[in-house]
Amino acid sequence: MNALEVKNLNKSYKEFSLNNISFSLPQGCIMGLIGENGAGKSTTIKLIMNTIKRDNGEISVLGRDNSVDFKETKEDIGIVLDEAYYPEYLTGRQINNFLKYSYKNWEEDRFFTYLKHFNIPEKKVFKEFSRGMKMKLSIAAAMSHKAKLLILDEATSGLDPMAREEILELFYEFTRDEEHSILISSHIVSDLEKLCDYITFLHRGRLLFSEEKDRLLEEYAILHCSKENLKNIPAEKILGKRLSAYGADVLIKKSRDFKEYPMDKAGIEDIILLMAKEGIA
Numbered sequence: 001m002n003a004l005e006v007k008n009l010n011k012s013y014k015e016f017s018l019n020n021i022s023f024s025l026p027q028g029c030i031m032g033l034i035g036e037n038g039a040g041k042s043t044t045i046k047l048i049m050n051t052i053k054r055d056n057g058e059i060s061v062l063g064r065d066n067s068v069d070f071k072e073t074k075e076d077i078g079i080v081l082d083e084a085y086y087p088e089y090l091t092g093r094q095i096n097n098f099l100k101y102s103y104k105n106w107e108e109d110r111f112f113t114y115l116k117h118f119n120i121p122e123k124k125v126f127k128e129f130s131r132g133m134k135m136k137l138s139i140a141a142a143m144s145h146k147a148k149l150l151i152l153d154e155a156t157s158g159l160d161p162m163a164r165e166e167i168l169e170l171f172y173e174f175t176r177d178e179e180h181s182i183l184i185s186s187h188i189v190s191d192l193e194k195l196c197d198y199i200t201f202l203h204r205g206r207l208l209f210s211e212e213k214d215r216l217l218e219e220y221a222i223l224h225c226s227k228e229n230l231k232n233i234p235a236e237k238i239l240g241k242r243l244s245a246y247g248a249d250v251l252i253k254k255s256r257d258f259k260e261y262p263m264d265k266a267g268i269e270d271i272i273l274l275m276a277k278e279g280i281a
C-alpha cells in the first residue's frame, strides 16, 4: 500500500498556483520534499492535512480519501509544522495531560522518555522554550501516539547539528518496520540525501520530479567541459549548468554520448540546484 498518494493536485492563490502535482509514498519509506522558498511545500502539506481546500485532484492518506471522514486518519498521522503551537503557559507535563485527551492512542511513558532524552526541562512553560526545544517537544508528541505516518514540515530547522543528527536517527528507526512512513520537507538537502528513500522536488508550484533517491543518483551526472565546448552539447540534453572561470559543469542524464568529456557523479544538491537555476518548469 502507498502511505500517501497525491494525484493531479491543483490549488491556486491570487499570485501562486500549485500545478497538477502527483506523487506516491510507499509504506515503510521516507520521502523528502524539496523546493525553494515559496515553491509550494507547505501548501502541499496543508492540502494533505486538509487544512486548506484543494481546487481539484485526489489525495489518499494511509489508503483513505482525505476528503472523506479525515478525523480517524488524523489519529494515525504525527504532524510537526515549522512553528510549534501549544498553549503558552503549560509545562511539558501539562502538555502531556492536554494531548492525552486529544489522541486515543496516546503513549504517556514514551512522551516523557522523549522529553527526558531531549533534555526538555520539566518546570519550564512552553512560552519560555527555545525554538529548538519547541521543535523537539513537537517531534516527541508526533512520535507518541502510534502514528503510522509522520508529516514533518521543516521539523529540523532550528536544531543544532547534534540534535539534528539524533532526530534523523529517530526518524530512520521509525520507518524500519515497514509499516511506518515519513514525508519530510527541509531546506537541508544533505540531511534529506542521507535519510530519504524518495525525493520529490517542487519548483515554482510545479513538480520537477518525484523519484527514488538511488535512481536519481544513478541517472544523472555532471559533465565538465570548456565554455567553447558547451555549444557542442545539444541544448535539450543540458538539464542545468554552472559556469566558472575554469569552464562549465553541466547536468545531464547519463548516456553513451559525451564519452570524450570527464564526468562526476551528481549529488542530490547538484541536481536540484542546477535544475532550478536552469528554470526547468
Ligand SMILES: Nc1ncnc2c1ncn2[C@@H]1O[C@H](COP(=O)(O)OP(=O)(O)OP(=O)(O)O)[C@@H](O)[C@H]1O
Binding pocket: 013, 014, 015, 016, 035, 036, 037, 038, 039, 040, 041, 042, 043, 044
Ligand atoms: N493563504 C494564502 N494566500 C495567498 N497566497 C498564499 C497563501 N498561503 C501561501 N501562499 C503563497 O503560496 C506560495 C507557496 O507557499 P508555501 O508556504 O507553500 O511555500 P514553501 O515551499 O513551503 O516555502 P518555504 O520554504 O518558504 O516555507 C507562496 O508564494 C505564498 O505566498
